[in-house]
Amino acid sequence: MSDERPLKTPSRPPRICSQYKNIIVNVFRYFRKHEHYDHISDIEMKTAKATHVSRRSVSRFRAQGKVGTISSPPRQKRPAPVFDSTDHIARDAIRREILAFYERGVVPTLDLLLERVKEPPISFAGGNSSLRVLIEEDLGFSFKKQYRRRPLLMERDDILAERSKYLREIETNRRSIEPRPEIFIDEIMVKPNVSVEYTSTVKGAESWFKGASYIISLAGGKDGFIPGALMIRPVNAEDYEETMNHDIFKEWFLHQLLPNIPSKSLIVMDNAPYHSKLLKKAPTRITSKSETVKWLQDNSIEHDPTYSKAELLQIVAIYKNSFQRFEIDDFASAAGHRVLRLPKHYCQFNPVELILAQIKDEIEKSNSNRDESIENIIRQAVVDVISKDWQKWFHHALDIENDYRRKFVAYERAFESFVMNLPIV
Structure with a gap:
């Protein structure tokens, strides 16, 4: 053979x-x-x-x-159903699981974390690679190697600093002699289900389809939501980012929010692009040197105009965050209010975000017919959810804040201990 x-x-x-x-x-x-x-x-x-x-x-x-030259076809991105099925509540739970390792004094690894998040209530459906992409791209963590030691799973410094600053400022307001009323705001897009009768094939049969999209803007504080600040706006486009822009938000902010909130309020919002239009942008590489010098002069920043443009931009990079001003913040300040922005990746600190997510679920689960007013159905869903669950979500957001305060203290203490005791590799 x-x-x-x-x-x-x-x-x-x-x-x-x-x-x-x-x-x-x-x-x-x-x-x-x-x-x-x-x-x-x-x-x-x-x-x-x-x-x-x-x-x-x-x-x-x-x-x-x-x-000409022979080229490769465009690389197809593999769909990631795991990410689509992991909502903001599950992502927050994963973040808190990471910090819980530090509370217990255990070095977090992907294998240990995956073992925890696969269990209910998170029930993460992916593997190690999917989990790593999720925590690095969506949660703001990364594995950083310490000098001659194994890598540690750490939260990005900029995100950690934003979170610490937010928690400190909102706590300072609550402990002050005359605390400002906290007003949280947010927006969401919903697509109600609509039924219509059609007679092309079977008489009297019904067909279900997604109706027009609507943007809902909502505001409220510990005493409840602000009725005059509710906006329900029909839109045609499928993409939320294409329909919600600074002009729409500015109109709502000036004419529905500011006239209806208590005086000297603290308005809490996220950093969405339409919330964050700058009055004057800081110089960049494409800005002329003369404009860069003028920006430094206008903000009374010490510099030498004979420096090269690259050197001047390095000075700008140090100070630009301290001198950036948002248009919306100026409108609020002129009316006696103050704006506080949520840290990146921490939408769960905003109870209105949690309430809107429930309202969206209720609206998209409901079925209506074309004879009904879709706007009335949305308003009824808003009223039902708010009357039953407003206080629940408001206190839930406060519990999340306190949990992160405790976890952050444990994180800093455990991190220093880990760095000192990790084996050299």
Whole structure:
């Protein structure tokens, strides 16, 4: 019996890159030079058989080579259903699981974290790689290697600083002699289900489809929501970012929010682009040197105008966050209020965000017919959720704040201990 094994026929690569296309074209050229055929199609057939592609593909690659360079097809992004099914509540729970490791004095690793988050109530459906992408891209954590020691899972310094600043400022307001009333605001897009009768096939049958989209803006504090600040706005586009812009938000802010909130309020909002239009942007690389010098002069920042533009931009980078002013903040200040912005990735500190998420679920689960006013259905859902669950979500957000305060103290204490005691690698 022969020991020789039959050679495996190489399978066609699922995605033909430019390098493989060039190989196919070179095989064609070799056959054309060294073997005599009457027709080009015969050479293409032999090339196709040798390279395990179709003759049509060989012809197409040859044509690409004649016109210009042979390029690879665009890389397809693999869908990530795990991320779509992980809502903001689950993501917050994962973040708190990471910090809980520090509370227990345990070095967090991906394997240990995955073991925890796969259990209810989180029930994370992905694996190690999906979890790593989630915590690095969406939660603001990263593995940082300490000097000659194993990497540690750490929250990004900028996010940690924003969170600490927010918790300190809101606590300072609550402990002050005359605390400002806290007014939280947020927006969300909903798409109610609508039923219509159609008679093209079966008389009286009903068809369900997604109705027009609506933007809901809501505001409220510990005493309840602000009725005059409720906005329900129909929109046509599918993309929320295309429909909610600074002009719409500014109109709502000036004409519905500010006239209806208590005097000297503390308005809490996130850093959405339409909340954050700058009055005057800081200089960048494309700004002229003279404009860069003027910005430094206007803000009384010490500098030497004879410095190069690159040196001046380094000075700008140090001070720009301290001098940036948002248009909305100025409107609030002129009316006697103050704006406090939520830290990045911490929308759960905002009870209105949690309430709007419940309202959206209620609206999109409900079915209505076209004879009903969709706006009335949305208003009723808002009233029902707020009357039953406003206080629940408000106190839930306060509990989350206090939990993070405790976890942050444990995080800093444990982190220093870990850095000192990690084994050298």
